[in-house]
Amino acid sequence: MRLNSSNSVMTLNKKITAIIWDFDGTLVDTSRKNFNVAQKIIEDLTGKNAESFPIFESLEAYNLANRSYKNWREMYKAEYGFSEE
Secondary structure, X not given: OEEEOOOOEEEOOOOXXXXXXXXXXXXXXXXXXXXXXXXXXXXXXXXXXXHHOHHHOOHHHHHHHHHHOOOHHHXXXXXXXXXXX
């Protein structure tokens, strides 16, 4: 590790050996970030404002919907009107 004296930025010179993917928010609450990313993806895919989907009325509604489906395919069909195709 070294400290860059010009801007006090620390740089690690070590090889990354693992990445922790915490999608369910066990270690860090990422629900707001997931909500924002999902809104952007749905807007890009549908061309509609995300707020036109009830699932995006609030973070709480989004989290409740995510927990209520067995898998993402079911949720995408029910909440966004997508088909298997």
